[in-house]
Every structure is written in C-alpha cells, then in structure tokens.
Amino acid sequence: MEECIFCRIARGEIDSSIVYEDENLVAFNDINPQAPMHVLIIPRMHVSSLLELGADGEQLVGKAHRVAGQIARERGYDRSGFRVVVNCGEDAGQSVPHLHFHVLGGRALGWPPG
Numbered sequence: 001m002e003e004c005i006f007c008r009i010a011r012g013e014i015d016s017s018i019v020y021e022d023e024n025l026v027a028f029n030d031i032n033p034q035a036p037m038h039v040l041i042i043p044r045m046h047v048s049s050l051l052e053l054g055a056d057g058e059q060l061v062g063k064a065h066r067v068a069g070q071i072a073r074e075r076g077y078d079r080s081g082f083r084v085v086v087n088c089g090e091d092a093g094q095s096v097p098h099l100h101f102h103v104l105g106g107r108a109l110g111w112p113p114g
Contacts, residue, residue, distance in 0.1 A: 006098035010044045020067055024060060027067060027103075036106025037075050037082065041067055047099040049088045068103045077105035085113070 008014045010026045019039055020027035030038040041064045047053060053061065065084060072082040082105030087094040093114070 004046055004096075004098050006040075006042045006096055006100060007046050010042060019071060025064060025067060027071060030102070034102075035104040035109070037072070037077055037104060039068075039071055039103040041071075041101040041103065043099055048097045049094065049099055050086060051088060052099070064101045068101060071103055072105055075105070081105065081109075083109050 002008075005014065009016045009028065016031075017029040018026060019029060020041075024044055025041055026044060027039050027041040030040050043060055043064075047057070050061075068082075068084045069078070072078055082103060085102040085104065086099070087102075
C-alpha cells in the first residue's frame with residue numbers, strides 16, 4: 001500500500017531511527033515512546049494485522065520475536081525485562097493498519113495492560 005506510513009518507512013521514503021533491518025523486517029524507535037525503550041518491528045510487506053497472516057506468516061512472527069529479544073539484549077533490558085505487544089484492531093489500540101510489534105522496556109510495566 002503506497003499510502004501506508006509503515007510501508008513508506010520500510011521503503012525508506014520517510015526518515016526514521018532504524019535500529020534493525022533485513023529483507024523481511026524493519027525495526028525503528030517509536031516517535032511517541034511509552035517507555036525508555038519503545039521500538040516498533042514491522043514486516044516490509046503490507047499486512048494489516050495478525051488476522052491477515054496465514055500459515056506462511058509463522059516464520060515472520062517468530063523472527064519478529066527473535067529480533068525483539070536481540071534488540072532488548074543489545075540495549076541491556078534482557079535482565080530487567082521487556083514486553084512485546086501486538087495490538088489487533090481499533091479497540092485494542094492499533095492506530096496504524098500495518099502489523100507491528102511494540103518492544104517496550106526500561107520501566108515497570110503494569111498488569112493487566114490497558
């Protein structure tokens with residue numbers, strides 16, 4: 001989708017603070033961080049939400065979680081803890097209709113969320 005802001009970031013059309021990228025995923029610092037570490041991991045291909053993923057998406061989701069752990073480890077949050085969140089739909093707080101994984105750390109995160 002040409003007009004999707006995350007697709008534009010993935011294509012390099014919008015400047016962002018990229019912390020990881022490969023042929024399938026791009027990770028960048030959130031512009032409105034909700035914790036000292038707030039990174040978004042997105043697939044390069046447009047996928048609106050988890051609901052659009054088929055069985056072929058299992059590898060993508062697994063890789064996104066591995067990258068989340070790698071980023072948290074690199075930033076020193078592997079010992080204190082971090083959270084990976086995927087919002088699916090408006091009521092869950094998904095504000096951009098492109099699958100994205102929030103990686104949050106650096107402060108105590110309450111439970112239950114929301």
